[in-house]
Amino acid sequence: MRLKRLTAILKLKCPHCLQGQAYSKIWKMHETCPQCGVLYERESGYFMVSVFIGYVLGAVIAMPVLIALYFTIQPDVTGYVLAATGTIVLATPLIFHYARVIWMHIDELLDARVPPAVDPPELA
């Protein structure tokens, strides 16, 4: 189960069914899962926590670049700042996507979503 969830996170899939795509376009999320129909944004401001996850991802992405600079050309402080800024700006689409999806998966583990009820067939 953990491997399935990790794979779903890497493929930016739904936190509930692990099948549906979370994003429809590069900057646009689906409002609901195209497979199971759960609502992604549970409440207003739901994705605020993903901003903090994005900070951590930015640091994780920038750190190898800074370490590589330290062991190679050893720039001054301005060089490190520019390298970190450039790396994070280039990685912004990745950070944006993964921060939200990681947050949705953490939230799903803490409090599982309930898919919308299927309308019962009308009785004739």
Ligand SMILES: [Zn+2]
């Ligand atoms: Zn789903």
